[in-house]
Amino acid sequence: MIDSHCHLDVCEPPDDELVARAGEAGVRRLATVGMDDASIERALTAAHSHEAVYAIVGRHPNESAGFTGAEIEPIERAAADERVRAIGETGLDYYRDHAPREDQMRAFLAHIDLARRAGLPLVIHTRAAEEDTFGALREHADGLTVIMHCFSAPGRLDECVERGWFCSFAGNVTYPKSTDLQAAARDVPDELLLVETDSPFLSPQPVRGKRNEPANVVHTARYVAELRGVSYEDLDATVERNAARVFGW
Secondary structure (H helix, E strand, C coil): CEEEEECHHHCCCCHHHHHHHHHHCCCCEEEEEECCHHHHHHHHHHHHHCCCEEEEECCCHHHCCCCCHHHHHHHHHHHCCCCEEEEEEEEEECCCCCCCHHHHHHHHHHHHHHHHHHCCCEEEEEECCHHHHHHHHHHHCCCCCEEECCCCCHHHHHHHHHHCCEEEECHHHHCCCCHHHHHHHHHCCHHHEEECCCCCCCCCHHHCCCCCCHHHHHHHHHHHHHHHCCCHHHHHHHHHHHHHHHHCC
């Protein structure tokens, strides 16, 4: 199994223990995300310190206040590192509104452009901003590999499938009230399915209330397998194959 999206530098305990516990749970590879300049450095350090860890680099929309063109430069330098396999997470977050919306959009478009120049997948965060997020992707991201991180747009699943965007399901798909997400996880085509923890957030139902970590992606994967009426081993093979195709690891 793989964890397509986590934040090792925000998790507890230290990286060595987290990666070891993930391995013991059968998680062979994971992608840790840098969301600002400091956490990008931590993600790169983790990726170079552990064979199972790769990095995703970008500026989270909540960290994009005052974003200018020059601020894409350190992200672009990081993206040249051989251990970096995607750009993001980027997108729009109108729920928190920690950054002005025009700054979020400026950063979003800069990340899309960088992903195109670097030839890397684009990892999307969207919250309470679906219309603008999907509009920007339709207009500017044609031809890019797009990963809808912590998939939260079940009403737009058909568009994601039509455009070939990957849908990555986190622990919230296991929550009893997440019936729309569960339907999406059941219906998304095999070739567009990924799973993640988004740890330390969104612990799956069996460990809900505790801090999340990469090892827990197996709980989400088992639940999704049940939704889809397949064995865990079959889902594991599907997700592993998709992640290898997306991240090139």
